[in-house]
Amino acid sequence: MIEYPNYDSKVNYLLESRKIFLFNQVLQQKIQNIKDQNSLLEQQLIQPQKKQRRKANEISKIYKCTQCEKSYGSEASLNLHSKLKHPMIESESKTQIEQSFQI
Numbered sequence: 001m002i003e004y005p006n007y008d009s010k011v012n013y014l015l016e017s018r019k020i021f022l023f024n025q026v027l028q029q030k031i032q033n034i035k036d037q038n039s040l041l042e043q044q045l046i047q048p049q050k051k052q053r054r055k056a057n058e059i060s061k062i063y064k065c066t067q068c069e070k071s072y073g074s075e076a077s078l079n080l081h082s083k084l085k086h087p088m089i090e091s092e093s094k095t096q097i098e099q100s101f102q103i
């Protein structure tokens with residue numbers, strides 16, 4: 001027979017489920033980062049010439065800002081930078097891209 005756990009009135013189940021939900025989102029972001037790094041490594045394997053020309057500090061910072069010279073090691077860091085430093089420019093360029101696709 002399977003023994004089910006009893007409902008514990010001391011536990012805040014809503015808070016616990018929120019924690020799990022947020023933790024899950026962090027994990028999914030990490031998985032996406034690893035996937036991105038993986039695809040970058042695969043590209044570098046296919047094109048070894050480009051890899052050799054790159055400087056060591058550039059390899060780890062693959063996410064380059066389109067508005068300035070800054071670059072970051074993860075997409076999340078770049079998104080955060082864009083939101084903080086270029087909130088208007090980012091939205092303008094997005095609509096420009098969307099408009100160019102509607103032609």
Ligand SMILES: [Zn+2]
Pocket residue numbers: 065066067068069070081082085086
């Ligand atoms: Zn920037």
